[in-house]
Amino acid sequence: MPDFDYQGHSVHYEETGDGPPVVLLHCGGHSGRQWDRIVAVLADRYRLIVPDFYGFGETSCWRDGDSLSHDDQALLVAEVMRRTVGGGADVVGHSYGGACAIRLYRYRPDYVGSLVLIEPAALNLLGEDGSRDLHEESFRIARSFIQARDSGRDEDAWREFIDHYNSPGVWNSLSGRARNRLLAQTAGTADALRSNFGNATTLADCRQLGVPTTVVSGETTAPYNRRVTEILHKEIPGAERIEIAGAGHMSPLTHPEAVAGLIAAHLSRRAGAPAS
Numbered sequence: 254m255p256d257f258d259y260q261g262h263s264v265h266y267e268e269t270g271d272g273p274p275v276v277l278l279h280c281g282g283h284s285g286r287q288w289d290r291i292v293a294v295l296a297d298r299y300r301l302i303v304p305d306f307y308g309f310g311e312t313s314c315w316r317d318g319d320s321l322s323h324d325d326q327a328l329l330v331a332e333v334m335r336r337t338v339g340g341g342a343d344v345v346g347h348s349y350g351g352a353c354a355i356r357l358y359r360y361r362p363d364y365v366g367s368l369v370l371i372e373p374a375a376l377n378l379l380g381e382d383g384s385r386d387l388h389e390e391s392f393r394i395a396r397s398f399i400q401a402r403d404s405g406r407d408e409d410a411w412r413e414f415i416d417h418y419n420s421p422g423v424w425n426s427l428s429g430r431a432r433n434r435l436l437a438q439t440a441g442t443a444d445a446l447r448s449n450f451g452n453a454t455t456l457a458d459c460r461q462l463g464v465p466t467t468v469v470s471g472e473t474t475a476p477y478n479r480r481v482t483e484i485l486h487k488e489i490p491g492a493e494r495i496e497i498a499g500a501g502h503m504s505p506l507t508h509p510e511a512v513a514g515l516i517a518a519h520l521s522r523r524a525g526a527p528a529s
Contacts, residue, residue: 256311259332265311266304266333270296274342275520276334277303278350280503281374281445282414282435284310287347290509295517302342304333306353308441321444323452327356334364343523345369345516347505349445352376355454358462367465367523369516370485372478372502377452378459379477382484391477394418395446402443411435414442418502459488466492467519469512471500478502493519 256265267285269292277288285303292301305312306326315321330353334342343366346354351373358365379388394417401410411432412424424432435442466489470482486494495515500508 257336259329261316262307262329263311263313264304264329264333266302266337267292268303268337269301270299272299273520273524274300274302274338275516276330276342276344277301278330278344278346278354279303279306279309280348280350280505281309281449282418282438282442283506284438286310287505291505291513291516294510294513298517299520300338302333302337304330306349306441306445308444309438314441315444319444319447321448323353323356323448323454324360326353326445326448327360330354330357331361331364334361340364341366343367343369343520345371346373347371348374348502349449352449352452352454355458355462356452358464359454359458362463365464367519368462369467369469369519370482371469371504371512372471372474372482373468373485374449375452375454375481375485376449376477377454378456378481378484381456382480384477384480387477387480391475392450395449398446399443402439407436407439408432410439410443419507420501456484456488459485460490462489462492465519465523467515468492468494469497469504469515470494471497471502471504471508473499473501475502 256263279287284305307315341364344354351370352375376391398410398414415424468482468485470479486492497504497511505512
């Protein structure tokens with residue numbers, strides 16, 4: 254898919270399939286390619302629009318990384334949606350992408366038909382909810398990544414980050430090509446992690462989400478990620494919550510069939526049709 258220029262940035266997205274439009278928003282540290290196996294399952298039923306956020310994949314870095322916010326990413330997604338579908342779609346967001354999906358609703362509620370939020374990184378809600386120990390732990394890995402990046406230890410930053418969100422030894426098991434792909438977007442990942450500290454979403458914002466919403470967590474995910482999904486399930490009116498057996502935080506990569514199935518089931522419920 255050709256890139257386009259938006260406010261001085263080169264923006265990349267992929268578009269696959271035919272049917273009702275669905276936007277898939279990736280997590281931090283990856284790109285739209287994280288959805289490839291899920292796209293392969295759903296493309297016969299849906300028109301799947303998969304953007305790369307600022308600093309990831311083939312989209313250029315935000316010009317002033319320290320100022321990057323979830324709102325900037327959300328407005329980028331809104332521009333992709335304007336250009337592709339001329340407005341609204343169902344939106345699926347994982348981790349960083351889930352946090353940005355909530356902000357997208359804040360700015361363009363008319364663009365969001367429904368939400369699937371897979372362990373969204375709305376970690377600031379832990380502080381507002383009073384889960385302060387979990388709030389502090391949730392940002393530990395981000396601070397460690399940024400410190401390693403700032404001291405020129407990019408590979409150390411990625412080793413801890415990848416092993417934390419997957420399992421010990423995963424970084425060492427990656428191919429050289431996979432490691433180089435991640436190392437190439439170290440700056441973008443550091444910018445995104447900094448933006449998590451300033452996420453503006455509040456519990457009151459969550460209560461105002463007026464679209465069908467499914468909140469998803471993995472059975473073995475970190476306690477702070479699970480707690481965020483519990484908060485969202487409680488605060489978002491009518492939200493459903495699903496737990497994926499045996500999955501951790503990276504379920505779109507480790508359990509793509511299960512994630513594709515729950516997305517399809519969510520979309521079928523929204524359309525009032527039985528899941529196939």
